[in-house]
Structures are given as structure tokens and as C-alpha cells.
Amino acid sequence: MEKLGLRRATDLALHLPLRYEDETRITRLSDAHDGDTVQIEGVVTHSEVVLGARRQLRVTLDDGTDSCVLRFLHFFPSHQKTLSVGARVRVRGELRGGFWGREMVHPSFRPAGGALPAALTPVYPTVAALPQLYLRKAVLSGLNRADLSETIPAQFLSKNLPQPFCSLREALQFLHHPAPDVALSELEDRSHPAWQRLKAEELLAQQLSQLQARRVRDAMRAPALSGPAMRGTQCTLQEQLLERLPFRLTAAQQRVGAEIAVDLQKKIPMHRLLQGDVGAGKTVVAALAAARCIDAGWQCALMAPTEILAEQHFRKLISWLEPLGITTAWLTGSQKTRQRREMLALIESGAAGLVIGTHAVIQDKVRFNNLALAIIDEQHRFGVAQRLALRSKMTDDGQEPHLLMMTATPIPRTLAMSYYADLDVSTIDELPPGRTPIVTRVVNEARRDEVIARIRGQIEEGRQIYWVCPLIEESESIDLVNATQTHEALSAALPGVLVGLLHSRMPVAEKKAVMGLFTEGLMGVLVSTTVIEVGVDVPNASLMVIEHAERFGLSQLHQLRGRVGRGAAASACVLLYSTGDAPRLSQTARARLKAMVETNDGFEIARRDLEIRGPGEFLGARQSGAPMLRFADLQTDAELLAWARAVAPVMLDQYPDLAERHVLRWLGGKAEYLKA
Numbered sequence: 001m002e003k004l005g006l007r008r009a010t011d012l013a014l015h016l017p018l019r020y021e022d023e024t025r026i027t028r029l030s031d032a033h034d035g036d037t038v039q040i041e042g043v044v045t046h047s048e049v050v051l052g053a054r055r056q057l058r059v060t061l062d063d064g065t066d067s068c069v070l071r072f073l074h075f076f077p078s079h080q081k082t083l084s085v086g087a088r089v090r091v092r093g094e095l096r097g098g099f100w101g102r103e104m105v106h107p108s109f110r111p112a113g114g115a116l117p118a119a120l121t122p123v124y125p126t127v128a129a130l131p132q133l134y135l136r137k138a139v140l141s142g143l144n145r146a147d148l149s150e151t152i153p154a155q156f157l158s159k160n161l162p163q164p165f166c167s168l169r170e171a172l173q174f175l176h177h178p179a180p181d182v183a184l185s186e187l188e189d190r191s192h193p194a195w196q197r198l199k200a201e202e203l204l205a206q207q208l209s210q211l212q213a214r215r216v217r218d219a220m221r222a223p224a225l226s227g228p229a230m231r232g233t234q235c236t237l238q239e240q241l242l243e244r245l246p247f248r249l250t251a252a253q254q255r256v257g258a259e260i261a262v263d264l265q266k267k268i269p270m271h272r273l274l275q276g277d278v279g280a281g282k283t284v285v286a287a288l289a290a291a292r293c294i295d296a297g298w299q300c301a302l303m304a305p306t307e308i309l310a311e312q313h314f315r316k317l318i319s320w321l322e323p324l325g326i327t328t329a330w331l332t333g334s335q336k337t338r339q340r341r342e343m344l345a346l347i348e349s350g351a352a353g354l355v356i357g358t359h360a361v362i363q364d365k366v367r368f369n370n371l372a373l374a375i376i377d378e379q380h381r382f383g384v385a386q387r388l389a390l391r392s393k394m395t396d397d398g399q400e401p402h403l404l405m406m407t408a409t410p411i412p413r414t415l416a417m418s419y420y421a422d423l424d425v426s427t428i429d430e431l432p433p434g435r436t437p438i439v440t441r442v443v444n445e446a447r448r449d450e451v452i453a454r455i456r457g458q459i460e461e462g463r464q465i466y467w468v469c470p471l472i473e474e475s476e477s478i479d480l481v482n483a484t485q486t487h488e489a490l491s492a493a494l495p496g497v498l499v500g501l502l503h504s505r506m507p508v509a510e511k512k513a514v515m516g517l518f519t520e521g522l523m524g525v526l527v528s529t530t531v532i533e534v535g536v537d538v539p540n541a542s543l544m545v546i547e548h549a550e551r552f553g554l555s556q557l558h559q560l561r562g563r564v565g566r567g568a569a570a571s572a573c574v575l576l577y578s579t580g581d582a583p584r585l586s587q588t589a590r591a592r593l594k595a596m597v598e599t600n601d602g603f604e605i606a607r608r609d610l611e612i613r614g615p616g617e618f619l620g621a622r623q624s625g626a627p628m629l630r631f632a633d634l635q636t637d638a639e640l641l642a643w644a645r646a647v648a649p650v651m652l653d654q655y656p657d658l659a660e661r662h663v664l665r666w667l668g669g670k671a672e673y674l675k676a
């Protein structure tokens with residue numbers, strides 16, 4: 001129950017059935033069709049244990065209109081007893097036409113007789129070792145005990161709605177135990193009035209909690225990072241940095257830079273998501289924010305999800321910022337103790353203006369002198385707890401650091417606006433000039449040799465190639481075999497070319513060595529198992545081959561493709577696919593590959609991804625800070641969302657106690673996490 005999050009009576013009451021079973025009637029066998037799931041009642045006329053390839057119990061049941069066979073592959077002596085010849089039993093299962101005539105495999109059964117229930121029987125989502133019967137009783141008891149009194153003031157319950165809502169108690173009672181004559185389609189597509197009420201409640205709770213979080217944040221203080229701490233004749237660090245850059249900022253970079261600058265000058269903590277397609281140039285925007293922070297006399301921390309990414313930032317930012325006299329500290333898990341101690345001292349004394357690293361940045365031992373800005377790259381890869389930990393590194397009581405989160409997997413704007421009342425979003429919607437668009441091709445695995453020939457051509461032109469092998473999450477060892485074989489095959493096919501292999505289980509030092517060779521242009525081809533380590537910036541790489549592309553998610557594919565096309569040379573992405581034993585790819589796999597061929601635009605990709613997967617999953621996978629909506633769907637329930645958005649601020653102002661109760665009911669202990 002703990003695993004399912006079922007702690008309070010309310011949680012149980014809100015644990016809704018996955019589906020229902022109709023045990024309200026008994027069907028006559030002669031009226032039932034193959035494929036129907038039915039409940040029948042009859043007499044056992046035959047029972048035997050059949051030995052064969054698999055030992056099984058076979059029982060023949062006759063209900064007076066026809067007979068059928070019940071088959072059990074797992075059974076206990078007690079089963080045999082209940083199902084002995086002459087016994088009258090009530091059986092429920094799916095009727096199938098089998099070799100022995102009509103049969104049911106592993107039906108549920110019990111002695112016949114007893115009253116039929118008046119409502120459909122709920123089947124709840126559960127976990128191993130939590131039996132359905134037990135859960136049913138627990139939910140029923142929870143439903144009776146829970147405080148389901150009205151939290152939404154009556155004036156809102158019929159506001160701008162096609163039909164007024166029923167009460168929450170009525171809705172829940174109905175959804176747990178619907179009358180047998182309900183249109184099942186209304187339950188399935190959640191259009192039934194009871195569902196409407198429930199989804200409206202959930203959306204309202206989500207909007208209220210985001211608004212609350214926003215108000216809490218607005219009440220918090222952060223250092224206002226306005227101007228240089230020591231004013232002299234010099235221009236600001238930002239201006240110096242801009243001066244030194246080998247390129248001019250794009251208009252989009254300037255715009256988001258200004259948005260961030262405005263936030264940083266305020267006394268309330270910034271909470272901003274910086275989204276921009278891969279290669280859009282988020283790093284320099286982060287560097288400018290860091291420069292402003294350091295200029296004002298405060299420390300800035302930048303956290304990246306992997307050591308390679310962190311190191312890449314480190315190198316780049318060092319090359320930009322150290323010439324300006326900024327000391328940068330570097331923290332990772334694999335560091336030697338002595339170096340680490342030196343770094344910790346730099347951070348604690350405040351000598352280091354900028355601290356870059358992996359999760360190591362948020363460890364207890366790390367004490368900042370005066371942290372004012374925390375930047376998180378690829379923020380969706382960090383959990384909520386880690387973000388909270390970073391924010392708690394602010395040493396001054398009652399103050400919070402400003403928070404800048406960067407992501408290359410954009411959320412469609414409307415979705416972001418409606419979902420994250422608490423988050424400001426800045427978008428870099430333009431790529432730096434001079435990039436040639438990447439050409440994407442979908443190629444059948446059978447034509448692998450042609451791809452290798454193309455690699456040879458690219459190498460001759462002095463280019464470099466990434467080859468990414470699939471990610472099978474359940475089995476990293478299979479990945480490894482794939483990648484190792486590909487590595488060997490490519491090495492053999494490309495004599496004289498250095499082909500490297502990178503996978504997640506290599507020691508960090510080895511990973512770095514391989515990455516180093518590739519970055520410096522000494523390695524022609526890099527075979528990699530994992531998408532994690534390829535968040536790198538090697539402008540000379542011009543071809544990305546993705547093996548078993550059909551197994552990757554759309555945003556992953558797009559991220560990977562973004563590793564090429566960073567220089568001026570024409571770049572390409574080859575999506576190798578295999579249908580395996582199937583005659584063709586699944587529909588969603590085809591839709592993903594098609595989207596990749598048709599567009600290079602990260603926002604369009606995100607839109608298609610949303611279309612293919614639906615917003616629940618879309619947000620759930622990315623934004624661990626916000627709770628996934630369990631019942632409502634932002635797209636199909638746009639009307640309810642509009643209602644919730646209109647009601648939430650008014651309710652929070654006029655009925656704060658009810659609002660509090662409403663949020664608590666829905667989010668329980670989770671509300672704390674929403675603030676992250």
C-alpha cells in the first residue's frame with residue numbers, strides 16, 4: 001500500500017479502478033459468445049489431472065444449456081476439492097473456442113449461490129503481493145472513512161460549465177461501484193459526469209498548489225544582483241565577456257539574457273526554465289548570468305548530470321571567464337582527495353566565484369561562502385530532491401538562491417504556461433547563424449554496408465562520426481554486446497581509422513580518455529551505447545548514425561541528432577531501423593521516424609511527441625518536479641483546465657482555508673515537492 005502511495009483514507013478513496021468486472025449477472029452458456037468475459041453457474045461433471053507436456057487440471061462444467069472446460073495450469077488440492085464432480089460452482093472468465101471445445105483458462109471460481117452484487121466490481125491497480133480482494137476491502141473502508149466534504153465553494157461549481165458538478169462523494173461512490181447499466185464507454189473515455197468532477201478537482205488542486213508555491217516564493221528573499229560590487233572605470237564582467245566572445249549573440253540569446261537579468265535584479269528568487277533546442281547556445285546565456293552574479297560579489301554554481309558534460313562546461317567557461325579574473329572550482333565524484341580538498345577550500349572561502357560539477361556540488365561537505373545563483377543543465381535529469389538540496393546551499397537564513405534551469409527538451413509553450421503556474425519560461429527559438437540544416441535519412445538495417453561506405457567517405461574528408469547503439473533499459477548487458485560487436489565490425493571495416501567505444505560501465509578515466517581523443521579529432525568514429533555521454537560539442541562531427549532507431553523516443557532521437565550540425569559542414573543523421581521478426585515497424589515507431597525526417601525544429605518535434613504520446617506521459621517523463629496528473633488530460637480536458645485556472649486565484653484569495661484543504665486532500669505530503 002505504501003508503494004502505491006495509499007497512506008490516508010483519502011488516498012484510498014482516490015485510488016480508482018482500472019476497469020470493472022460485471023458480476024451482477026449470470027450468463028447462460030448457450031447465450032455466450034467466444035471471446036466474451038462472462039459469469040456462469042453450473043455443475044461439475046468431470047474433473048481430472050492431465051499429465052502431458054504440462055500437468056494441468058481439467059474440469060468440465062455444465063450449466064444446463066451447454067458445457068465448457070475449465071483449465072488450470074497452476075492449482076492446489078483445495079482447487080480440486082472445490083471443483084470436484086457434483087459440485088455447483090460460480091465461475092468467471094473469458095470464454096474461448098479451444099481444441100477441447102469451449103474453455104476458460106484460469107477462471108475465477110467459488111461455490112455457487114449467494115446474492116449477486118448490485119454494482120460492477122472494481123479492479124484496482126495494484127502491485128505484486130497485494131491481492132485485489134484485500135485492496136477492494138481497504139478502498140471501501142477508506143471511502144467510508146475519508147473526509148470528502150465539499151471544498152469548492154458553490155459559486156464556482158457551476159461557473160462557466162456546461163453542467164454543474166455532482167459532489168465529490170457521489171462521484172467517487174459511483175466510480176468505485178458503478179451501476180451495471182452505465183455506458184461503459186463513458187467510464188472508459190472518462191466523459192461521465194463523475195469523472196468530470198474528479199478531473200476538475202485534480203486540476204484545481206494542481207493550479208492551487210502551483211499558485212501557492214508561487215506566492216511562497218514571492219515571499220522569499222534572494223540577493224538582488226544588480227551591479228558590480230566594486231565600481232570602477234571598467235565595464236561590467238558581462239560586457240567584458242561579450243567583448244571576448246568569438247561570435248555575436250543571436251537576437252534570441254539577447255532577449256532571454258535580458259529576461260534573466262531582470263529577474264536577477266529582484267529581491268525575490270528567480271525560478272526560470274531556459275529552454276532552447278540542442279545547439280541553440282544556452283551555455284553562453286548561462287555564462288552571462290554567472291558573470292552578472294559574480295560581478296555583484298556572489299558565488300554561482302553550475303550543475304550538470306554527467307561528468308563529461310560538467311567537464312565540457314568547465315573547459316568552456318574557464319576559457320571565457322578565467323581571463324576576466326574569475327576563479328573557477330571544479331567538483332566531481334571521481335576527484336582525488338587532495339584536489340577535492342583544495343576545491344572545497346576555494347568554495348568555502350569564497351575565492352571561487354564559480355563552481356562547476358556533477359552531483360558532487362550538492363554534497364553535505366560543500367559549503368558555499370555566498371551562493372546566489374544556481375544553474376542546472378539538463379534539468380530533467382535531476383530529481384526534485386537534488387534541486388532542493390542545491391537551493392538549500394544558500395547560507396544566509398531566509399534567503400534562497402536564484403534558480404536557472406536549462407533544458408533542450410522544450411515543453412510546448414501553452415502546456416508550460418498552463419501547467420507551471422510557478423515557473424517562468426524563457427525560450428531561445430533561433431539557432432546561431434551559419435548552421436547548415438541536418439539531412440535525416442531512414443535506412444533499413446539490411447543496407448548497413450552502404451552506411452559504412454558513407455562513413456569511409458566522410459572520414460576521407462576529415463570528418464568524424466558518432467554511431468549510437470540502442471538503449472534497452474532492462475538489459476544493459478545486451479546493449480554492451482551490441483555495441484561491442486558494432487565496434488569490432490566497424491574497426492574491421494575501416495582499416496586505418498581509430499574507432500572508439502564508450503559505454504556507461506567504463507571507469508570515468510577511461511571514458512574521459514576516449515572522449516578526449518574524439519574531441520581532439522584523433523578518433524574517426526565513436527561508438528557509444530548510451531545517450532548520456534554524448535551531450536558533447538564536437539563541431540567537426542558531421543554524421544550521426546543511430547542503430548535500432550525504432551527503439552528510441554522521439555526527443556532522444558532529436559537530442560542525439562543535435563550532436564552533429566554544429567559546424568559549418570553539411571551534416572547528416574542516419575536512422576538505421578530493423579523490424580526484427582515483425583513484418584513492419586509499429587505505428588508509433590513509424591510516426592517517430594517520420595517526424596525526424598520531416599523536421600529539425602525542436603519545438604515541432606516536441607509537438608509531435610506530445611501528439612504521439614499524450615501529455616500525461618510527456619510531462620511525467622520530463623518534469624519530475626510537478627506531480628503527474630493521474631486523471632485529467634491537459635489536451636482533452638482543456639475546458640476543465642480553463643475552469644480550474646479561472647477559479648484557483650479567486651479561491652486562494654477568498655477561501656484560503658478551503659484551498660488549503662483541497663490541496664492537502666489531493667496532494668497530501670507531496671505538496672512540499674511542488675516548491676522545488
Ligand code: ADP
Nearest residue numbers: 247248249250278279280281282283284432537
Ligand atoms: P546548447 O544550447 O545545446 O547547450 P551550446 O551552448 O553548447 O548549445 O552551443 C552550441 C555551440 O554554438 C557552441 O559551440 C557555442 O559556442 C556556439 N554558439 C553559441 N551561441 C552562438 C552564437 N550566437 N553564434 C555562433 N555560435 C554560437
Ligand code: MG
Nearest residue numbers: 279282283377
Ligand atoms: Mg548544453
